[in-house]
Amino acid sequence: MTESNIAVEQSLRFEDGKFVQNDIALENSINIPTSGPHFHEVLNQHQLSLVHDKPNELQMNLGKLCNLACHHCHVDAGPKRTEIMTWEVMEKVLSWAKEANIERADLTGGAPELNPHFRQFCDALIDLGIEITSRCNITVLFEKGQEDLAQWYRDREIRLVCSLPCYTEDNVDAQRGKGVFDKSIAGLQLLNKLGYGKDPKLSLDLVYNPGGAFLPPAQMSLEEDYRRMLGDNFGIVFSNLLAITNIPINRFAHALKRDGELDDYQHLLVSNFNESTVDNLMCKSLINLDWEGRVFDCDFNQMLEIPMSGGEERYLWDIKIDQVAGAPIATNRHCFGCTAGAGSSCGGVLAE
Numbered sequence: 001m002t003e004s005n006i007a008v009e010q011s012l013r014f015e016d017g018k019f020v021q022n023d024i025a026l027e028n029s030i031n032i033p034t035s036g037p038h039f040h041e042v043l044n045q046h047q048l049s050l051v052h053d054k055p056n057e058l059q060m061n062l063g064k065l066c067n068l069a070c071h072h073c074h075v076d077a078g079p080k081r082t083e084i085m086t087w088e089v090m091e092k093v094l095s096w097a098k099e100a101n102i103e104r105a106d107l108t109g110g111a112p113e114l115n116p117h118f119r120q121f122c123d124a125l126i127d128l129g130i131e132i133t134s135r136c137n138i139t140v141l142f143e144k145g146q147e148d149l150a151q152w153y154r155d156r157e158i159r160l161v162c163s164l165p166c167y168t169e170d171n172v173d174a175q176r177g178k179g180v181f182d183k184s185i186a187g188l189q190l191l192n193k194l195g196y197g198k199d200p201k202l203s204l205d206l207v208y209n210p211g212g213a214f215l216p217p218a219q220m221s222l223e224e225d226y227r228r229m230l231g232d233n234f235g236i237v238f239s240n241l242l243a244i245t246n247i248p249i250n251r252f253a254h255a256l257k258r259d260g261e262l263d264d265y266q267h268l269l270v271s272n273f274n275e276s277t278v279d280n281l282m283c284k285s286l287i288n289l290d291w292e293g294r295v296f297d298c299d300f301n302q303m304l305e306i307p308m309s310g311g312e313e314r315y316l317w318d319i320k321i322d323q324v325a326g327a328p329i330a331t332n333r334h335c336f337g338c339t340a341g342a343g344s345s346c347g348g349v350l351a352e
């Protein structure tokens, strides 16, 4: 039996002459919702199934180390985490990416910049002609040893996606920790001074996510509010606002469960299922890697340790890019977080 056959059997099943989606059984389901319909049931009702397109992007989690420990963090990242991608793994990734003609790299963590090989890795990706997006929490710009980071980013014209879950101090500090709002504002002002958010080559996107168990408001009107509030109060400009739904896994799911809100939140996600988001789901166009180089369908599945396609655990260097197109995507109830309302991905909404 081939590797792709194993994957197909576990996350798609053949019925009435066609493949239908099948949610992956999780050994440990305490980290996700367990109530309501399965994701596959709703996809199948709409005669939809989820398979990969040919990927042109690698989304890489460079480690779980972070200078913050936010409430909504689906990675459970924090200052005490020790999982970090090694240079040896990075070298293997670079040679695979070159062979596969990968066009884009999306670097995330934890705080990816705290990986000691981060800068060397970025330079090697740039040498391969790969366009980089870095998910920067802004406050890392003020960490010891990172004082030149903003200028370093600017010199390489690396696209920055920066989390700022609100334009008010109370909401940001409640979600991310005391003092984070002030540091974030100072960091954005520094980036603006270097041309980020002003020069079209220096893209600076901000990320909003709700401060609780509710869906994001409309991205476009929220962006207008951000522009007005950050512009008027702090003179800050940015490129785009990305509104991202909180996915009910790990730290966020635990908090909802503790507060007795998990079932209601899941109901909210399910009842707002929007079939027009499915074609644009981010898992279709990327390969996600963890700090060890193992492959997943997306960062959320990585955190739930659901291997790519729900098959056996594999490393990037175990697969060929041509095997990925058409391979099934592993799903479970947390996937409703990506298809609710206008939809959600690392690039913001999926349907207006």
Ligand code: SF4
Pocket: 066, 067, 068, 069, 070, 072, 073, 074, 075, 076, 077, 078, 109, 110, 111, 137, 163
């Ligand atoms: S900054 Fe990002 S990675 Fe770090 S704890 Fe907050 S959400 Fe998690």
Ligand code: SF4
Pocket: 281, 282, 283, 284, 297, 298, 299, 300, 301, 329, 330, 331, 332, 334, 335, 336, 338
């Ligand atoms: S969580 Fe979202 S991105 Fe991940 S597999 Fe499910 S639908 Fe795709």
